Amino acid sequence: MDGKAAGAPPDFHFYPLDLYDPEDRLHPFPEGATRTGREVYAEMAEEASDPGSVALGKAPRALEEEVDELVHLYALGGAGEWGSELADGSAPCTEVPEHLPLGAQRDWQRGPEAGERGCVGWGATGPGLRETYRCAHGRAIEEYECYVIPEEEDEDEAALVFCVTCRAPVRALEVSDEHREHEVTALDKALESAKDEVHKNMFKLEKQILEMENFANHLEEVFITVEENFGRQEQNFESHYNEILETLAQKYEEKIQALGEKKKAKLEALYGQLVSCGENLDTCKELMETIEEMCHEEKVDFIKDAVAMADRLGKFLNTDTDVEITTQPDFEDQTLDFSDVEQLMCSLHALPAPSAPVINPQAPNSATGSSVRVCWSLYSDDTVESYQLSYRPVRDSAPGKDQAVFTMTVKETYCSVTNLVPNTQYEFWVTAQNRAGSSPTSERAVYMTAPSPPIIKSKEIQSCEEAALICWESGNLNPVDSYTVELTQVETPEASGVTESVVGIPACESLVQLQRRQSYTMSVRAHNMGGPSARSDPVTVHTTGSRFPLNQHTCHPWLTVADDGFTVVRSERKTPLKEPLPGNTRFSRCVAVMGNLIPVRGRHYWEVEVDEQANYTVGVAFDDVPKEEDLGANRLSWCMRHRFASSRHEYEFLHNKTTPDIRITVSPRKIGILLDYENSKLSFFNVDISQHLYTFSCQLHGFVHPCFSLEKPGRLRIRNGIAMPTHVAFY
Incomplete structure (x- = not known):
């Protein structure tokens, strides 16, 4: 391979570049002219064959050490991964690409002397974007990001400009050809524009990171509070549940034993009545039989026996016979006495009153113009059912004097209080509550709401081609800490978002440096310890020329x-x-x-x-x-x-x-x-x-x-x- 990406101009070379290479690493590109692998190999052979060379026998070894160091540096593999022939049996490459590192060129040229190392392949995997070392088996050993570096040319020919349409740098000579109808600008200006875009994105990312951190802190507070309360309640319920089970089991045994004794007494009483009734029946049968026998006897004997029988019947009939059941078969409804169980149940809530909570200082950016987020902590293991948050406005630097007190009940260790007055200090305190009572009152903390949005004096805005003087009214009775001017360059009607902010302005006016012949939308925020206010109503400022009222x-x-x-x-x-x-x-x-x-x-x-x-x-x-x-x-x-x-x-x-x-x-x-x-x-x-x-x-x-x-x-x-x-x- 020739070491150049397909489609690249002939005067462009590709060089492997490690962007994260530390400064103390060995650089493979020596300063000066670049030589091909053949020239290096010829020079090595000439030095090795020179009988008068002082470094005879040492130069090859030094070269091998240097090659091994470069091989290890670029992770090209050990000696075992190289072969004198390719995997398909073809002969190793003999042409050395000029852009290879020096050690790789030497290994490329050494041929059979390299032993098992063989050929190193160097090829482009993309259109001038990435190049790959390849071993003799055809697999990629390591990839390097490459940059296109043009060769030195004349100043007129090497002049580069930036094509906005193609979003790529081009030569000034190519503008009249391919990029004739495209928008072209200087490289410095394109670089500044890219930097501005990066700064805008960084500003947006920082804002999103801040919002995410605040939200994460909020979730962490909720998670910790729920976890602590759940752990305490779980322990209390488990302990009291076991006590209630033991009490109920004891009650069950006692009631079963009492019912058994009552059953035995009822059965004994009924058995006695049954025996007495049987005896009376036997007596009645005997008398009946005796009377029947007497009816068959003669009259004289009958009269004698009748007199005696009449006396006997009179005595039997005069004897009272109890024919009522003295013991009823049914059992009375057993009403169990659960008073001790109720005491145990009540003991679930019979906890000591909680200790005083600790109210936290106000966190930055925790308030708006009409609300503030208050947080507190409970460092003990007390069981808390709710919190009572109280607050009142602070007037004339005299906290807690002749002001109406507002209270609200919450379940968590934080609360967002609404319907407040902007840019006003409020005094907060909190108590914890359970069935045993309320805790002592926490220490009082002063929170402040964010200011009201300022009011820009649009008729008093002064501007010129390079700056604008913006004036506004505070819109708050109490003083604020500082102001921020936010401006957006109106490039198109759909442009939105803040492109620049001027922060830490102490007074109600600011001189803002601007670009010439542009239009800007500006708004102002007020800041105090509670956070920033909402944006003011925007105004439009033009830098076409000087403007004054x-x-x-x-x-x-x-x-x-x-x-x-x-x-x-x-x-x-x-x-x-x-x-x-x-x-x-x-x-x-x-x-x-x-x-x-x-x-x-x-x-x-x-x-x-x-x-x-x-x-x-x-x-x-x-x-x-x-x-x-x-x-x-x-x-x-x-x-x-x-x-x-x-x-x-x-x-x-x-x-x-x-x-x-x-x-x-x-x-x-x-x-x-x-x-x-x-x-x-x-x-x-x-x-x-x-x-x-x-x-x-x-x-x-x-x-x-x-x-x-x-x-x-x-x-x-x-x-x-x-x-x-x-x-x-x-x-």
């Missing part, structure tokens, strides 16, 4: 922000001005409003739709810009100002009350603004004709806010979250 807390009273949050209107009717409070952020003299810009370094672009005849000012300013001054009248603001008077348009680019002498011939109806933090520049553009108007070189020591002002009634509409035009990207 208008801050109504800075809005002048004469301005109104529309419901869409991006339109500023100044009406004809003026509302009376109120004296601003000290430290108020609202504009007082300048009729303006600020927008919130996400604090991210980079380039931000937005547009403003204006009225050609309106007097407006647009630009940027620091947060501490004086609210009683006009925009552009100090060092903390840069802006473009427009005034319309007598059919003339006047434009000024103001900073610290100074403006350059610039003429604008075409009045813009849509103004583009580019804020470049990196280069400290602020540029203005006429979007309609793609014209650059002016660029400020600013000293931006911090983040700035977009500003908008209307000196007369009119409206301004801000368009943000849009992609940067091509003519703007060069500035």
Whole structure:
């Protein structure tokens, strides 16, 4: 065999590779050029035939030791498994594959000198995926995973890309042929995508493992509780059952003996009556016979005997004869006295009252917003029929004071208590009960329910091409430990699942780094010692361009922000001005409003739709810009100002009350603004004709806010979250 898989390109070689090979193992591939088996054998023969060689007689032995070591290393079998001929009688192979390990090449080439070893077969069992050593009898000795390693080529020819359609790496030269219509990407990008997919799967697996571990712990608690209670009850029932059997057997013997004695007395009394009745019958018969004899005698004798017989009959008749049975044949119903048996039966439950249970501390993630799972233990051998769990909310850090107590009866050593208030501490204690009474109360433990889901302020979300600032309300009266932002990249409408999480957020806002020109679905969870809350209602964030809302807390009273949050209107009717409070952020003299810009370094672009005849000012300013001054009248603001008077348009680019002498011939109806933090520049553009108007070189020591002002009634509409035009990207 030639050592190459069928169908593989001619410039690809297959090498056996043990991925789990330790570093200290002998490597069969020496560094440098690879030689064929024939070249190695020729070199060996030349060294062996050289009479002046110092290592004469030692080189073959060293080579044999090296070959034996490699044979043992690759589990190629002992000397007894090799033969000089194949099983079918054919001659051994003489062609040595170049990709065989060095020891295998030598054994291949040694021929008759190898003794019983013979030929080693090296063949591909798949299309370049696995190769197999085979002995002379044709059976596989060991298999090795193989990798396709291309030979060195020119940089242009060896350039590889990844075909997404075929899901395989290909040469850049093949893209124009077979993969012309396929989606192709760089190998580095494909590798990053594969890593991201692995991370997502790892996150899902970790979550499933955690759920399975919690469920396994729960089952283990139930199993241990049932096993302990069953063992104790089995011992008690067996002991008392034996006592009841002994008592019943004794009762049986006593009752049988009493019935026998009563039977004997009845029989003796009846026998006496029977004997007396027989004697009376005999007397009656004798008198009857005597009277009959007298009737046949003569009258004189009859009269004499009749007088004597009359006296005798009178005496017999005057004798009372008892013809009533003194002993009844039936027996009275025997009512057994089972009082002692009842005592034994009651002794089954006459157990000592159980000892006090031990309530466990709250386990992580054991609560939801309305329920909590409470666990306790009973370390003694007491028999328990039920547990009484009591709890009450903890208010004002004063446990157990003037709060309603709730109780519930359970059979197991755990209980899920429901209908609770989110993010609230509850005090729990438990007692064990059986027929003997209740145990002492356990120590009290404080459990906490999970928080309520936060509420995202969708109208205050700020974003740019690389990040987004998410703000939310806690939704809980009590403070929480931290928050987690979960986001999912919306690639398709069917996309689902969390792809990334930002954890351990202490405040109610977070700056999340994102990818450009993507859409994300975001939600927030709150965490405390009880566990995470449910997800908040999701919001969608786009990274097409910079997106910011208008801050109504800075809005002048004469301005109104529309419901869409991006339109500023100044009406004809003026509302009376109120004296601003000290430290108020609202504009007082300048009729303006600020927008919130996400604090991210980079380039931000937005547009403003204006009225050609309106007097407006647009630009940027620091947060501490004086609210009683006009925009552009100090060092903390840069802006473009427009005034319309007598059919003339006047434009000024103001900073610290100074403006350059610039003429604008075409009045813009849509103004583009580019804020470049990196280069400290602020540029203005006429979007309609793609014209650059002016660029400020600013000293931006911090983040700035977009500003908008209307000196007369009119409206301004801000368009943000849009992609940067091509003519703007060069500035």
